[in-house]
Amino acid sequence: MKQFFNYTLTLLLASLLVAPAADAQQFTKRKQYNSVGVTLTAMNYFGDITPKPSIPSLRFGATRPNLGVTFTHRFTPRISGRGGLSYGRITGSDAKAADQNDADAKFRYNRNMNFRNDIAELSAVAIFDLIPNRNNYIKRPDLVPYLFAGLAGYAGNPKGLDNNDNYVALQPLKTEGKDYNRAGIAIPFGAGARYKLNKSFDLGFEIGFRKTFNDYLDDVSDKYVANRSSLTSTAAQYFGWDITGGAGAGLDGTWNENNQSGYQRGKNNEDDWYVQAGFTLNYILAPRVKSPKFR
Structure with a gap:
């Protein structure tokens, strides 16, 4: 995934640098325009x-919807800037993702963790169209593939399902004995394509990855707390101390309250990512054309 991340950003940067300067000179302000959009995407x-303790690995059954709104300004025939606000959910469950018959997955199956995290995101990205539009918005191409990358801020709240089927916020419980931020910075990047429906509307499909710098979107990263007494009774009810009728899972897959503390809880050692894939309906705000003044 790191190679994919680096390759995509390098490709986008190279595209921006080689875009002819003449494009910007020919694309006067009279041809620039804005658009607003609504998005409906699948989020994971x-x-x-996840099914495998490595990136990328996701379970399609954990996919949840994400809704958003966008505002886009076209600067040149190829380059646009877009701001977006979205809200969606990511989820995960060892009971559904990990195969108890898989030796590699048995640790995670016995771990029996689950989470959900509702994430709000505010993003700003640069869009590079692979097919330029040197005309006004009315004469734009019918189909335009594009790349994008930028910066985003997000805020979430990972929660776990307890034995009474109630979701409880996990960060305050310090299930690994650590404080971590529920909000952070992400790098969104990806690709998509827009199709011209008519003079005013475009329909787009896009897949976008979010590289975070946080390994706690799912509240799982490192090891169980070294001392069980340091957990509150509330925290002990969640994630690893009192699940499926056992006290804890050791690395060998057995249940023993004495082999839990200080043992590995997460096995990824990578920052968490989230991904969105879906559709955007854009409405173009027709620019006002000023009539020449005569004296």
């Missing part, structure tokens, strides 16, 4: 509670 994540 890469992390510790």
